[in-house]
Amino acid sequence: MDATAPSTPGVPVERRENGESALGAPVERREGRQKVTGTARYAAEQPRPGRAHAWPVPASVARGRVTGIDTAAALALPGVLAVLSHENAPRLSEPDDAMLAVLRDSRVPHRGWFVALVVGETLEAARAGAAAVRVDYAVEDHDVTLTRDHPAAYAPEEANGGYPGTREHGDPEGAFASAPVRVDVGYSVPPLHNHPMEPHATTAEWQDGRLTVHTSTQGATTVRAVLAGLFGVPEDHVTVHAEHVGGGFGSKGTPRPDVVLAAMAARHTGRPVTLALPRRFLPAVVGHRAPTLHRLRLGARPDGRLVSLIHEVTTHTSRVKEFVEQAAVPTRVMYAAPDSRTAHRVTPLDVPTPSWMRAPGEAPGMYALESAMDELAGELGMDPVELRIVNEPDTEPDSGKPFSSRHLVECLREGARRFGWDRRDPRPGSRAEGPLLVGSGVAAAMYPVMAQPSTAAVRALSDGNFLVRINATDIGTGARTVLAQIAADRLAVPVDRVRIEVGSTDLPAASLAGGSSGTASWGWAVHEACARLAERLAGGPVPAEGLEVRADTAGQADADSPYARHAFGAHFAEVAVDTVTGETRVRRLLGVYAAGRILNSRTARSQFVGGMTMGLGMALTEGSTMDAAFGDFTESDLASYHVPAHADVPDIEAHWIDEDDPHLNPMGSKGIGEIGIVGTAAAIGNAVFHATGTRVRELPLTPDRVLGGIGRGAAPRGF
Amino acid sequence: MSGSNDPGSTCSETTLTVNGKPHTLLVDHRRVLLDVLREDLELWGARKGCDHGQCGACTVLVDGRRVNSCLLLAVALDGSEVRTVEGLAGDGEDLHPLQQAFLDRDAFQCGYCTPGQLCSALGMLDEAAAGHPSRVTTDVPAGRPVPLDRDEIRERLSGNLCRCGAYPRIVDAVEDVIP
Numbered sequence: 001m002d003a004t005a006p007s008t009p010g011v012p013v014e015r016r017e018n019g020e021s022a023l024g025a026p027v028e029r030r031e032g033r034q035k036v037t038g039t040a041r042y043a044a045e046q047p048r049p050g051r052a053h054a055w056p057v058p059a060s061v062a063r064g065r066v067t068g069i070d071t072a073a074a075l076a077l078p079g080v081l082a083v084l085s086h087e088n089a090p091r092l093s094e095p096d097d098a099m100l101a102v103l104r105d106s107r108v109p110h111r112g113w114f115v116a117l118v119v120g121e122t123l124e125a126a127r128a129g130a131a132a133v134r135v136d137y138a139v140e141d142h143d144v145t146l147t148r149d150h151p152a153a154y155a156p157e158e159a160n161g162g163y164p165g166t167r168e169h170g171d172p173e174g175a176f177a178s179a180p181v182r183v184d185v186g187y188s189v190p191p192l193h194n195h196p197m198e199p200h201a202t203t204a205e206w207q208d209g210r211l212t213v214h215t216s217t218q219g220a221t222t223v224r225a226v227l228a229g230l231f232g233v234p235e236d237h238v239t240v241h242a243e244h245v246g247g248g249f250g251s252k253g254t255p256r257p258d259v260v261l262a263a264m265a266a267r268h269t270g271r272p273v274t275l276a277l278p279r280r281f282l283p284a285v286v287g288h289r290a291p292t293l294h295r296l297r298l299g300a301r302p303d304g305r306l307v308s309l310i311h312e313v314t315t316h317t318s319r320v321k322e323f324v325e326q327a328a329v330p331t332r333v334m335y336a337a338p339d340s341r342t343a344h345r346v347t348p349l350d351v352p353t354p355s356w357m358r359a360p361g362e363a364p365g366m367y368a369l370e371s372a373m374d375e376l377a378g379e380l381g382m383d384p385v386e387l388r389i390v391n392e393p394d395t396e397p398d399s400g401k402p403f404s405s406r407h408l409v410e411c412l413r414e415g416a417r418r419f420g421w422d423r424r425d426p427r428p429g430s431r432a433e434g435p436l437l438v439g440s441g442v443a444a445a446m447y448p449v450m451a452q453p454s455t456a457a458v459r460a461l462s463d464g465n466f467l468v469r470i471n472a473t474d475i476g477t478g479a480r481t482v483l484a485q486i487a488a489d490r491l492a493v494p495v496d497r498v499r500i501e502v503g504s505t506d507l508p509a510a511s512l513a514g515g516s517s518g519t520a521s522w523g524w525a526v527h528e529a530c531a532r533l534a535e536r537l538a539g540g541p542v543p544a545e546g547l548e549v550r551a552d553t554a555g556q557a558d559a560d561s562p563y564a565r566h567a568f569g570a571h572f573a574e575v576a577v578d579t580v581t582g583e584t585r586v587r588r589l590l591g592v593y594a595a596g597r598i599l600n601s602r603t604a605r606s607q608f609v610g611g612m613t614m615g616l617g618m619a620l621t622e623g624s625t626m627d628a629a630f631g632d633f634t635e636s637d638l639a640s641y642h643v644p645a646h647a648d649v650p651d652i653e654a655h656w657i658d659e660d661d662p663h664l665n666p667m668g669s670k671g672i673g674e675i676g677i678v679g680t681a682a683a684i685g686n687a688v689f690h691a692t693g694t695r696v697r698e699l700p701l702t703p704d705r706v707l708g709g710i711g712r713g714a715a716p717r718g719f
Numbered sequence: 720m721s722g723s724n725d726p727g728s729t730c731s732e733t734t735l736t737v738n739g740k741p742h743t744l745l746v747d748h749r750r751v752l753l754d755v756l757r758e759d760l761e762l763w764g765a766r767k768g769c770d771h772g773q774c775g776a777c778t779v780l781v782d783g784r785r786v787n788s789c790l791l792l793a794v795a796l797d798g799s800e801v802r803t804v805e806g807l808a809g810d811g812e813d814l815h816p817l818q819q820a821f822l823d824r825d826a827f828q829c830g831y832c833t834p835g836q837l838c839s840a841l842g843m844l845d846e847a848a849a850g851h852p853s854r855v856t857t858d859v860p861a862g863r864p865v866p867l868d869r870d871e872i873r874e875r876l877s878g879n880l881c882r883c884g885a886y887p888r889i890v891d892a893v894e895d896v897i898p
Contacts, residue, residue: 033814195882603825644886649886
């Protein structure tokens with residue numbers, strides 16, 4: 001199919017020869033009724049006879065050792081069952097992920113690290129017990145402040161995702177120095193918190209040496225493997241359920257301390273135990289998006305063609321483990337520039353461990369790159385849409401690989417058409433409405449295509465229905481629904497004849513809901529299983545006992561590709577900036593995506609819009625700060641860390657361009673869960689510049705910063 | 720813990736009518752309504768997102784008004800009528816029209832904030848009908864119903880956070896049920 005034809009919202013874009021393909025159709029969420037009636041059960045909502053509750057005790061110093069834990073007062077309280085600490089907690093094997101090394105030793109690597117866990121008959125008893133535990137520390141000096149020139153900074157071998165820390169082509173510094181038009185600017189993105197609405201929670205129970213947990217995770221298969229390793233039991237003695245998960249956005253990608261602590265507490269007390277982490281404790285223990293300081297140098301010819309592109313990122317990690325936000329990596333994909341350098345530096349500090357947050361690397365990296373591109377367009381006197389188009393590469397700039405499909409230009413053009421970009425007066429500060437300044441901005445988006453091996457089973461039932469079983473996780477994406485559609489499509493049956501079970505290690509093992517790879521990975525395995533089943537049945541009758549077929553995509557889903565595979569998109573934003581208060585309001589937000597084949601137009605639209613909403617928060621309201629004196633995140637709850645609320649969010653448009661890409665997976669799909677956030681903050685920031693004529697290079701664009709910019713005139717370069 | 724209403728006791732007998740059904744419970748004075756609903760009555764629909772009145776996931780209706788049930792000590796609500804998401808559908812109704820509208824509009828993803836959004840929206844509709852103004856209300860005579868446009872709905876539902884970003888569709892769903 002030609003990729004330039006825009007889809008009609010809500011209408012499936014392609015049907016198989018029989019005209020009945022379920023793929024692309026706006027099928028309603030299968031678990032929707034449970035969610036609107038409140039009957040969906042999440043991890044903490046698992047009553048058991050004798051169930052106890054746990055409450056953690058976070059370290060109140062930023063660095064040091066625990067020298068004593070006085071539990072007497074806590075244990076004397078009515079209803080307190082136990083206090084666990086490194087002194088008495090069950091001994092576990094050493095975890096691969098050092099974030100899970102809880103209650104193992106006396107070390108305090110950062111403030112908020114859990115140093116004890118109180119188990120009580122009730123939530124109130126556990127909480128009161130936690131308040132009564134007295135912890136003494138040997139305090140050491142700490143350093144939690146990220147700077148551009150920290151002496152401890154080093155160049156890591158790899159950044160998150162296994163990407164090389166540094167890539168260089170040609171002579172980027174020389175090419176930049178001699179470029180006729182140059183932009184040399186710094187951008188900074190603060191620490192950000194995932195804050196899914198359901199806090200991390202686990203209910204754990206041991207029976208006869210077997211562990212059963214209900215936990216809030218993006219991937220139960222890995223949770224089982226990790227728990228089995230830690231507790232030294234065979235994997236088949238561990239069952240992990242994650243039937244409903246209240247969002248994750250990366251912070252539940254792998255096990256977090258709650259599941260380890262709940263299982264420990266259940267073993268220690270012999271009781272089923274629920275541990276739901278208090279909201280304020282989350283930022284310190286579940287990962288955060290690390291702050292990134294960017295320096296971008298863009299050298300161009302007068303016609304806009306880039307001759308040098310340099311993107312350097314400085315970030316932090318914890319003392320617990322190295323995690324490097326791969327924020328310079330998207331620059332390796334985006335624009336043709338013969339000479340380039342993309343590099344990361346990381347500084348270990350006494351901070352909580354960073355981890356994945358929706359589009360790690362891409363979200364902050366593309367914010368910086370796409371903002372700098374806007375600045376370059378200004379220097380050139382060129383339309384920012386056209387600047388991106390003239391720098392469209394023929395092959396992936398860093399690898400030289402051909403793109404499996406790349407329709408960024410089409411996204412930009414279609415977005416510009418829908419947004420009414422041609423009516424825009426390009427002069428900054430040219431549109432006033434009373435005290436408001438109105439402007440619009442554009443930015444590109446990109447997210448890589450990923451897939452992991454998974455297994456699935458499909459059974460033909462004697463009643464004519466089919467049962468698909470796979471340990472996929474529905475964190476709100478609509479996984480059940482889209483997998484049923486994939487099965488129905490391959491089996492050529494109506495989607496209501498497909499039943500599906502997900503969210504438990506009782507089901508065939510599958511990969512996590514992360515990296516926008518869930519549907520591709522799980523769908524691939526479901527597709528394979530259905531293909532084999534269809535072959536076995538070959539139109540014949542289903543045996544009375546049914547017929548089950550399994551598939552494993554190892555070797556397929558993880559095979560190397562000769563192609564560079566990414567989804568692309570374009571974001572357009574219109575803002576109004578109040579010159580009296582400094583408040584920025586987003587009036588319009590529009591995204592156009594080229595993300596392969598869209599498999600469910602209804603749930604896909606929700607994901608795109610959801611990503612853009614989080615990008616709006618990143619642009620305007622979300623920001624955390626490390627308190628230098630106390631060593632913790634100042635904005636640790638939802639009253640201080642401002643995720644977008646209803647009143648912040650206008651009507652958001654998401655559209656897509658149909659791509660027919662045969663180099664992806666049997667469905668022809670690319671991931672859609674993350675790309676929505678990627679260009680949004682830059683589009684909004686560029687719109688604020690267009691509105692006001694001043695560039696604020698530090699997120700979020702809060703009233704104080706915007707007002708300061710308006711009052712100051714020309715902004716400093718950001719570093 | 721002693722179990723009487725005597726001075727010095729830590730629990731008190733408390734009667735709540737929840738979704739039309741009376742419950743008399745011995746309630747720990749520290750226990751908030753949210754935890755009574757969830758832990759004692761096993762009505763899990765009211766969710767715990769923050770436990771501090773910051774997210775709205777625990778919103779229920781007490782005596783017809785929307786409240787953050789995580790902020791109310793249950794013992795202080797003796798005699799109150801509580802309505803939760805489990806009690807939204809009327810007699811003979813499969814779903815309340817607003818629940819159906821949420822389904823029709825795909826007004827949620829992970830679903831964790833959904834019961835709170837539903838209860839909050841129903842409380843909000845009554846408030847507007849009773850003439851309560853919001854920050855964005857203009858030129859409505861006191862006591863007259865406030866017409867709800869999209870800005871009014873957004874403003875009035877801003878106590879209910881949705882991290883999945885379903886806001887535009889929640890507004891669509893609420894608009895669907897405005898009489």
